Amino acid sequence: MVSETAYESISLDVTDGVATIEFHRPEVYNALNDTVMLDLLRAFDEIQLDRSVDVVVITGEGDDAFSAGADISQYAGTAEEHDPRQKDRQELFYEMYRKPFECHAPVIAKVNGYCVGGGLIFAMYCDMRISVDDAKFGVPVTDIGQIPTGNSTWRAVELVGEAKAKELVFTAGMIEADEAERIGLVNHAVPREELDETVDEIVDAIQNTGRSAVKNSKRAFNYAVDAESAEENREFESDVWWEQFATDEREQLVDEFNDA
Template sequence: MSDKLIEVTEKEGVVRLTLNRPKALNALNSDLIAELNKVLVDLEQRDDLRAVLITGAGEKSFVAGADISEMRDKTPEEARVFASQALTTVKRLERLPVPVVALVNGFCLGGGCELALACDWAIASDNAIFGQPEVGLGVIPGFGGTQRLPRRVGPALALDLITTGRKIDAAEALRIGLVNRVVSAGELDAVAEELTKQFAGNGRQAIRSAKQAIHDGMDQDLDSALALETSLFALGFAGEEQSEGMGAFVEKRKPNF
């Protein structure tokens, strides 16, 4: 592992981002947040992108939270700026048009949990620990946790986790719907590779449209969301993917997307 704050690797349109502050358990400081934002700005321009994987360096931690040593002496205005910068980055990750998958190894606390919540998928190793422990520091989650966590697990469970600050293991995270899958630590990369192969076997634009329909539709009333779905469904017939996909089905062959 190099001394870069974020290691970027790529294979067949799948980009893997490894947050690289293992000695600090990959805690989010201003430099790491700024570097992640810069990388995401570049990824936004990519038409050939199929998926993004995000994980933490080392075996101990995905992201253990925001960097407390940096935050402790901030004024309210400085804290507002810090949170706003982090929120901009987290929203940029969330709004990437392709599937974004968090590979959660070890601690996934505070800002780390908020980062995972912004991903479309979360695959956790069986040693993962989740939580929003900010109240124990005299503050609340500031990178979207009070809004994304109730949308993911419901308001009652979100209030439980945020107001107690308690930590949960991977099994409980799976039970409440915080993560999609739990695997052994040694299987995490293999499962991620299999998932991205599944993405690659489907229409790239169709996947993007599905993500848009779900994300944008969740913030609309049902009739508006259904109209959005209809528009995106119809748009699929304007491209080559629909012709190839349906042609392959009729011809009893695998599509070549």
């Protein structure tokens, strides 16, 4: 079971199989500094040990931002002043970004406002993104003379395509939620008053299916992302399919379907 011990910059609550993580830095638009990063790493490690967790929902405190990205004050100064500390920090950020992707349970980013820079990169590594319709998205790193990190170039190209990913970065532009939905960056953009209900409906739908089947489906999808060939992916998918086929869950649900 997740211990739900105190965190410095986030909260973690686990209720009825749903783990909810909330950023708690509303005064700086839930920016991601070292403390947030270390808290998130520990929270996901705890969740990973608790197989009773069916779904993870991540959001930001307040109505203004999911996360405005990295705390830019951490980047001030010359490269010599940061070496090797900054390189180590970037490796830890990448590890943090990967945690939602590698989590055994589906992870939903509940985007309640600005989702920018490192905040957007983190959301892109979640399995789904549900957004309020007045949210704004962007990776404006070129505005501060930097480039995307955390393997986000790969992830962005996969989600929205090369041309759109390049446009977002090269222009340091921001897009509205309806455009983010149109290009596939978010699953749904809904009025603010419908955000909780929409996320709850998706969580309920996930929990009303075969929970082991959902988690094994995530394994198969994640492998497909990194597979070197369709044949390699087919072999892995087949192995996971047979693994799921051998579960009591599959046998029970098939019997229930046939008896209906």
